[in-house]
Amino acid sequence: MEQRLGNSYRMTINEKKFIEQALVSDLRVDGRRPFDYRRLTIKFGSEDGSSEVQLGQTHVMAFVTSQLVQPYRDRPNEGALSIFIEFSPMADPSFEAGRPGEFAVELGRIIDRGLRESRAVDTESLCVLAGKLVWAIRVDLHILDNGGNLVDAANVAALAALLTFRRPECTVGGEDGQEVIVHPPEVKEPHPLIIHHLPVAISFAFFGNGNIVVIDPSHKEEAVMGGRMTATMNTSGDVCAVQKAGGEGVLHSVVMQCLRIASLKAADITSKIKNAVETYNTERALKKVKRHSSLVAVEVDGPETKLK
Amino acid sequence: MGEKPLSSSSSSSSSSLVDQIVVAGDVILDLSNITNQTLKLGPGLRQDGDAISVMKAGRLRFSKPNKYWVESSEKRYVPCVEDTILGIVVDCKPDNFLVDIKGPMLAFLPVLAFEGGTRRNIPKFEIGTLLYLRVVKANSNMNPELSCTDASGKASGFGPLKDGYMFESTTGLSRMLLSSPTCPVLEALGKKLSFEIAVGLNGRVWVNASAPETVILVANAIMNAETLSWAQQRIMVDKLMKRIQ
DSSP states (O other): OOOHHHHOOOOOOOHHHHHHHHTTOOOOTOOOOTTTOEEEEEEEEETTTTEEEEEEEEEEEEEEEEEEEOOOOOOOTTTTEEEEEOTTEEEEEESSSSOOHHHHHHHHHHIIIIIIIIIIOSSSSGEEOOOOOOOOOOOOEEEEESOHHHHHHHHHHHEEEEEEOOEOOOOESSSOOOEEEOOOOOTTTOOOOOOOOOOOEEEEEEETTTTTEEOOOHHHHHHSSSSEEEEEEEETOOOOEEEOOOSOOOOOHHHHHHHHHHHHHHHHHHHHHHHHHHHHHHHHHHSSSSOOOOOOOOOOSSSTOOOO | OOOEOOOOOOSSOOOTTTTTOTTOOOOOEGGGGGGGGGEOOOOOEEEETEEEOSSEEEEEEETTTEEEEOOOOSSSSOOOOTEEEEEEEEESSSSSEEOOOOSSSSSEEEEOOOOTOOOOGGGOOOOOEEEEEEEEEOTTSOOEEEEOOOOOOOOOTTTOSSSEEEEEEOHHHHHHHHOOSHOOOOHHHHHHHHHHEEOOOEEEEEEEEHHHHHHHHHHHHHHHHOOOEEEHHHHHHHHHHHHOO
């Protein structure tokens, strides 16, 4: 029992009262205004399809891998996209290793819904042999530090990783035309995925019976908030998914206001992701260029150095 | 602190690494060339035969005449007797309050450990109350024991903290805030603003002021000051003051 008490996050009455009081006068404990987003940094790993996203204190890492599998019966010519979330107890003592908690499942579902049901990733182009072989894309998200608003950070990490991921090129050949050859990346340049649009999740927290709305709640605000809502939107203003699970009810007008703000923020974040991916791609291309190191050794230690 | 009586021959006993950054495995003293002297080793140090070696990363400190310890900045607190800390009430038991002190175990606060505490006037604390406390017992493998009085049984500031805002940082920041002379961030902020502050050695800091803006400003300035040098702290506070005027 004591172990459990030791692991849960505790908030003092003082903090709760202060956060609520300060929000009444539009102040947030980290000095932001209600509709300020925290600093978002996107970094990439050395391999294609890995990303690391930091949103304030929140830290999420994403890896994308692919595998050839048999397609589902009802969709013989569509590849699969699946999202797995790993909550490390290092990120937050309240996360238990191994067993995904209620929040982990919800988080996975929000991202899954935003990406898959809005058909952001073109799954038909992942088909190799209809009914026989398709590519299954797996996105692994690792929560490294929980500083609040995991949904948005994890979503950005997943997008960034998917944008930089490249699946191996494969050709169909053989006598019966049914043999699949997967070419290693050194032989044939791997293919990037086809991504139609970027659904960006933007979270809001509600306080004081839904009268106070803030964007991108921090860990402490999440502990105090009465309800939350996540809107997944893209740059063209389409609402891809909305998640409002329990908590305080909010007015229709508040939801509409949130969606308007979300579409602005989504455009902002999309451009950030695109810039980061572009820099990564140019760096990647530069790495491919092979430069010969100069073969002429110059003797510099002698006084009678001569350059030929 | 464990005392190690040493009997070897040489003159100097001070380590060349004092006030330097040390890491686990560093040998700070070689006992084979030290005179008949007693050394007191604090946290982070241990004796391996004739060598005093370091067990954790941090800054090596020395206090005359013979005390050595390693000071590091941690998010977790290891209780030590006579430290003043900030704790959160987690549970109320008939004999003890269970208090979270960011340590490896929950600490016990006996219900009688208050000024003039008797069985008749046991204080009532809601779960989540923030308390300013003193560590009375800190033995390994035992829950630490706390008290809301000073050594002479007076309340002298200990007890529940009302209102205000509490944030968690590291033990290093707390030590910096409590150091003397007063660290520049507190001094500079205190010249312009009026606020109350309580610093616990376990890395919790409580701030209160009449206006919530002041509390937020002070809290964030302190949190940012952790990695800054003294000159940088002054510059940061000056910039902040200009911005709010």
